[in-house]
Amino acid sequence: MASFLQRLGRTGRRPGSTRNCLFLAVDTGSLVEAAALLLLWGRHWVEPVVAPPEPRHIVAQQILALCLQDHRIGDRSWQQSWNALAPFDTSAAPIVRYLVDNGYLEDDQGMLFIGPAAELRFGRRNFMEMTAVFTGPPEFTVLTGRTELGRIDPGLLTEEVQGERRLLLGGRSWAVTYIDWRRRRCFVEPADGGGRARWTNLGWAGLSFALTRAMRDVLLGADPPVRLTKRAVDRIARARDEQSSVVHPGGNVIVRDHRGDDVRWWTWAGYRANATLAATLGGIADPMQRFDDRHIRLRGDLTPVMWREGIADAMERICLPEVSDRALVGLKFSDALPKQLAMATLAARLASTDKAMDVLAETHRFLVKHAD
Template structure:
């Protein structure tokens, strides 16, 4: 039996300490490949036992093969998730006399010194903290990582879809160089549309040279799932519905922005609902208090952004509520998986759409979910700015780097290979890196741009908008956008944070601190977020199918049915089952593609001569010139599919691409343009017939 390959002490504790009668299917199937050293991606829904499926075989290998020192690194995308997992891994390790410890930005200096003096067997951390260890002069990384054998990447899909994934891959290759051996890589993931490709991505340069397997047991017959879609029309109405429904139960409410979390949280508290909040701009202490209180309470609501979408344990939930729509089916599955964990419980989610637009996108998303669709996870293309960051980080890590040897650090992983020579040349030309004979080292320009706080800015690959810390007395509440402190206001300046209103008493502009005192109501919440948004091609087409009459097979309230009917009437001229529509209405000409933002941005760049200069593209349409004729259209689109263009990039957008200043402007612009594009979606639209209607 598979369980016989696990260490007998582990098996004893599974039965006697955890009270398990057997392993779950994922845990059974993971034992053999992981003990045999294979790279793997383990797939299971939220709370599917993925952590145990990875760690029990690794702890067994640790004992059977005599691993010593720090031999397993466990990587998570969130510090809160690390904090949540640490007690479990500490107890599992202790059964075998092994130790686990956590290291991230909130861990104090004394705890870090203990880890460096006497490394644990398992280290829980983030990619940014791994980078910080590699570049720190206080860490002997060759000694610390000498015994490294395996890396577990929890929520690997959350990394792979953005630049943190490229950063993680590069750091893993550097770790392999430091320890002098290939390192087993194990990814834990919720359901994704392309698990084999995700595993190949995770393997990096080990692809094809190491055994690899996707462990994804067939799902048990689906239990009953209760999904309902409602149209409530406003935040106040959403709060009224939440206050009235499911009293006495524990409810987790997801919102698509921090400002909406604050507004809904305040509205619920006004109605006497015990409410907790969680989002990235609340202080660590504030979030911990909320999550702990919520885990212990029953009749309450926690309102959150996606920070609670991943595997952080907030106790046994009764209900999940989604305000408006998440951006992906995969995200919805994560949130749905928060419920139905008790025996006899039902997985459930109530969608509350605040307007008809959100209702349409929610219906489209549920249409995709009902059809079994899950988005593939793909890494963003052309991460040249991460290449620049890694080259600078390598100079910090090693002090000096051979001008002909630097590419060996990443073991040939593209694009961190010799193809990065133009970036190295630019770093030298601009003084980010200097040269002495055959040696490269950090230059004055890098010191000036990134050298604050011992180059801590080098470890994060995203540009965080500036925020002011909000303090009441000695208690830190969280962070707000500085525009809330500079807007012209009549009367006292009031903020909304942690679901409460605060009056600003003093602002320390130099230290970026804002001092407040509590007031009854009237506060405002706002955060500016960068990045490229917009719906995908698949989601936009699903919304189009809803407009054409498809109803998702979920419970629709009477309000939702009525509002869907209204939006179908309003948009009837913009959709056609046989192709796309160019609609002339009231002096405006618009091409209704229903193709998503990136495909539309690509189309707008490709037929730019026909596009209105004042407004280009959105998720569903492109505004065209008012003098457009059928002849002009045919002439511009006849060969458009053969000459697709990347979207134009506003130079100001480069500010949101961290380390873009360490790239030639041309390469930085090309990187952003490639990320704005959807060439396949644009080609599909151009292959469809187009109808021109209106007067």
């Protein structure tokens, strides 16, 4: 929403003109998403500004930067530089110990200073990399031979798959042959179908709860307060008819297809909440099928009884999503953290425990989708 408002604010600046923005949707999914965005705009909703949780990697970076600035800092007094405010309080002590134990900092009679590991990892160009907190999106370059095909979300390379890993780029499928994690390069060769794609939105964590729920509202009949073309009106009407079985005004639905082996929980909760729910309900979620912004794949043999037992105490045992250690390439300064703390930071940033609990508190309906 914020990026849309920014673009809208760049229009209509001349005297006598009106601010305007034209959406050109290329398929039904993007049309529904655009309508949902405009629905939120009509409700005067803007995403809240929330600091990323548990910035442990920034703690490591700041302590190293303080040593670089002051040359030496006391091993018991470094907290005073931030008035012992979290996360620079006693909770950061394990990070300092890790920096010392792994050569990022040297300890000389209680005084800490930059060590050889920090010089090797961050010392190029006068420690320029260490003094910059922000980094670009952790995208991977995809190559076939020496030809660059494009860039992809690293999640496509870290998620569990059965059999060959395949990507969708340039309108065709490619089989992954080699991944260079250090250089963020992925080598592929042509394949016959089965490729997958993912485009990052809101960083690398998919659509938000608010936007995905607004998409459900559109499918339930809500119209954005803007002028739609006749073609857009017709296409939205068709989408409402085609997806009528996966939305319900009184809660969410669990749909089993007519074959019986495809069971999907249509939460319409966004990527972070669904990641949290999939991790929490590991006993009844399909371990080999990925969730998305709108639904979670469940076990093919799921019954209503199994479902009730599976969610009975779920709100008391909310889990953070599991992340692959390979995803650490996207977290700057993760090398300066204990691996378990770096992965915990990524998991916290992928989670949305409050929205997951909201979904668990809703009404759930079992439906069987009949063959057309």
